[in-house]
Amino acid sequence: MLIDCGFPAGELVRRLARAGREVSQLSAILVTHEHGDHIRGVAACARQFALPVWLTAGTLQAFSGQGIAGLSGLNLFSCHVPFPVGDIEVHPFPVPHDAREPSQFVLSDGHRRLGVLTDTGRATPHIEAVLSGCHALMLECNHDLGMLHDGPYPPALKQRVAGPLGHLDNDSAAALLARLDTSRLQHLVAAHLSTKNNTPYLARSSLAGAVGCTDSWVQVASQDEGLPWREIS
Numbered sequence: 001m002l003i004d005c006g007f008p009a010g011e012l013v014r015r016l017a018r019a020g021r022e023v024s025q026l027s028a029i030l031v032t033h034e035h036g037d038h039i040r041g042v043a044a045c046a047r048q049f050a051l052p053v054w055l056t057a058g059t060l061q062a063f064s065g066q067g068i069a070g071l072s073g074l075n076l077f078s079c080h081v082p083f084p085v086g087d088i089e090v091h092p093f094p095v096p097h098d099a100r101e102p103s104q105f106v107l108s109d110g111h112r113r114l115g116v117l118t119d120t121g122r123a124t125p126h127i128e129a130v131l132s133g134c135h136a137l138m139l140e141c142n143h144d145l146g147m148l149h150d151g152p153y154p155p156a157l158k159q160r161v162a163g164p165l166g167h168l169d170n171d172s173a174a175a176l177l178a179r180l181d182t183s184r185l186q187h188l189v190a191a192h193l194s195t196k197n198n199t200p201y202l203a204r205s206s207l208a209g210a211v212g213c214t215d216s217w218v219q220v221a222s223q224d225e226g227l228p229w230r231e232i233s
Contacts, residue, residue, distance in 0.1 A: 001085060002029045002051075003105060003116060004038040009045050019229045023049050028085045031055035032119060033099035034062035043068050054085070056092075058101020079103045093130045095120035098165040106130055112232045114138075118192045121165040123176040132180045135232045136187035138221070139177060141203035142167035148197040161197070170198065170206035177210040185211065187230050191221040 005012060013023055029051050032038055042063075046053045052073035055063065060076065068074070077083050079094040079101065091106040097119045104127075107114045115134040117127065131137065148158055148169070160166050168176070173190070188211065190203040200220040208215045221227040 001088065001090075001107070002026055002045075004032055005029055005041040005045050006037040006039070007041045009041065009048050012041060012045055015226055018226065021229070026051055029053045030085075030090065030105060031059055031063075032104060033097060033102035034059050035099060035119070038119075039063060043071055046071055046073065054083070054090070056101040056103055059099070059103075062100040077103075091130065093126060095127065096122055096124065096165055098160070106134065112136075114232065117168075120168055121163055122168070123172065123179075128176065128179050131176075133184060134180075135184050136189075136230065137177070137180075137182075137185065138189040138191045139173050139207065140168045140192040141170045141173045141190040141198065141206065142192050143169050143194045143197035144199070144202045145169050145171065147199075147202075148194075151197045153196070161194075167192065167194075170203050173203075174206040174210040177207055182211050186232055187219065188213070188217065189219045189221055189227060189230075191227075193220065193222070195223060 016022060029042055029046055031042060031053060042053060045051065052075055054075045054077055056079060057076050077092055079092045082089055082091045087109060089108045091108065092103040095102050095104050102119060104117045113134045114136045115131040116138045117131065118140045120140065143161060145162065148162060188207060190207055193203055203220055204215040204218040207218045219227060
């Protein structure tokens with residue numbers, strides 16, 4: 001499954017090939033929310049590759065003017081109700097973010113669990129409960145608070161990014177991670193890094209400190225290079 005798609009079809013194909021995968025192997029697109037970097041390519045790719053799309057009613061409403069009209073294979077889900085896509089159980093969960101009805105996901109085959117959290121202004125007890133015990137985690141490390149404060153963003157944007165409906169900073173992501181059961185964790189990925197307000201070194205260091213691993217064990221998903229294919233054993 002593909003979680004979000006901010007790229008045009010050609011770029012999606014290239015990035016899948018870089019990971020040793022093909023579009024024909026995709027079964028569905030899961031949409032977290034309607035911000036452009038997450039949905040810009042969803043409608044075109046779903047139409048071109050005949051992929052069903054799963055999203056919340058709020059996201060669909062906000063997404064309606066961006067090419068989704070007339071798209072077949074639209075499926076609505078509640079942030080509180082798991083649903084199957086093939087052999088995978090998708091467990092959506094709500095997050096505090098400045099979107100209409102945003103969601104993040106835990107994916108499971110009944111034995112292994114992958115947790116994905118890329119856009120939330122803060123951690124909640126429900127987020128902690130859902131992500132605890134995962135075998136692999138992709139966590140947002142959007143910014144370093146010091147870099148954001150001293151960086152080039154205008155004051156209003158700085159306030160939005162660091163606010164309760166914005167994005168997780170490195171320290172907040174690490175604090176969330178430290179509260180989780182990580183005894184089964186095989187993979188840890190820092191994601192959604194700002195190119196202006198963060199560095200891979202700072203993100204790695206924060207997450208590594210939370211679980212007591214070496215910095216090199218934490219993988220960083222970059223905007224340009226993405227992430228090598230990973231498998232949960």
